[in-house]
Amino acid sequence: MTRSARRTRRTLHVTGVAAAALLALSGCSSDDSGDSGDSGDSDAAAASGSATASADVSGDVTVFAAASLKESFTQLGKDFEKAHPGTKVTFSFGGSDALAASITGGAPADVFASASPKTMKIVTDAGDAEGTPATFVRNQLEIATLPGNPDRIASLKDLTKSGLKVVLCDKTVPCGAAAQTALEASKLSLTPVSYEEDVKSALNKVVLKEADAAVVYKTDVQAAGDKVEGVDFPESAEAVNDYPITLLKDAPNADAAKAFIELVQSAEGQKVLTGAGFLQP
Structure with missing residues (x-):
C-alpha cells in the first residue's frame, strides 16, 4: 500500500x-x-x-x-x-x-x-x-552525571578517563551527531559503553546507574530533576541543534x-x- x-x-x-x-x-x-x-x-x-x-x-x-x-x-x-x-x-x-x-x-x-x-x-x-x-527552538548539550557528581566530571575531556562508563546517543540521532561534533571540536576521542537510540534512552542509563555519565541535552537534564546532575562544557556551543x-x-x-x-x-x-x-x- x-x-x-x-x-x-x-x-x-x-x-x-x-x-x-x-x-x-x-x-x-x-x-x-x-x-x-x-x-x-x-x-x-x-x-x-x-x-x-x-x-x-x-x-x-x-x-x-x-x-x-x-x-x-x-x-x-x-x-x-x-x-x-x-x-x-x-x-x-x-x-x-x-x-x-x-x-x-x-x-x-x-x-x-x-x-x-x-x-x-x-x-x-x-x-x-x-x-x-x-x-522553532534550539537545544544545547550538557553532560549528565550521577547525583552529586561522584566522579568529579568537570569537562568533556574528563569523559575520557579510564574506567568511566559513558553513554552517547547513536551517531545517526541528532544528539549523537552533536556530541561527535563537540568531541571533534575538542580533538577528543571517546568510546562509550553503548550508543543509545535516542536521548531519553541515553539519559536513562545514568538515572538507572548503569552508566556514570551521558552526553545529552540541557532540556533532558532539567527534566530529570535531582535524578542526575548537569555539567556544562564550552564545546557544546559548537554543536547547538536547530x-x-x-x-x-x-x-x-x-x-x-x-x-x-x-x-x-x-x-x-x-x-x-x-x-x-x-x-x-
Whole structure:
C-alpha cells in the first residue's frame, strides 16, 4: 500500500472518529455546562484566545516529535486540547531519524518536529513535507552525571578517563551527531559503553546507574530533576541543534495540525519551551 493510500484510509477513520466525538459532545453538553462553575477563570481565559479557531478545528492530530520534546510537547498538547474542545493530540516520541524513516515509509501523521535540520531533510527530500519547515527552538548539550557528581566530571575531556562508563546517543540521532561534533571540536576521542537510540534512552542509563555519565541535552537534564546532575562544557556551543517543525503532506487533519504548529510558535508555546530549557531560534 502506498503512503497516500495509507493516509486516505486514516483520513476516513479520523473523520468517523471526529463525527462520533461531536455527537457525544452534543449529547452531554448540558451536563458539561452544569459543571463549568468549578473550572474557574483560568479555563475561560485559555479558551477565549482561540474561540474562533475552536469552532473550526476538531478531531485527532498525530504529532511525530523528537524524544527531547516529550515533556514540553505533552504540556502543549494538553493546552491545545483545552483551547480546542473536540480535539485530541497523539504523540509519537523517538529518535528523529527513526521518526523520519517512519514518515517516508508511509506512517500516517500530521506534524513532524525534528531535533535537527539533517533529519528533517530526510522528510523534505522525500516530498513528504507541506511547505518549508520552520525552526522553532534550539537545544544545547550538557553532560549528565550521577547525583552529586561522584566522579568529579568537570569537562568533556574528563569523559575520557579510564574506567568511566559513558553513554552517547547513536551517531545517526541528532544528539549523537552533536556530541561527535563537540568531541571533534575538542580533538577528543571517546568510546562509550553503548550508543543509545535516542536521548531519553541515553539519559536513562545514568538515572538507572548503569552508566556514570551521558552526553545529552540541557532540556533532558532539567527534566530529570535531582535524578542526575548537569555539567556544562564550552564545546557544546559548537554543536547547538536547530529544531524544525512542519506540516506533513496529505496530513489527515491539516487544519488542526496547522493550529498546533501555530501554538508551538506562539508566545505561549515559546514560554513553555524556554521554560523547559530550550533556546529561542
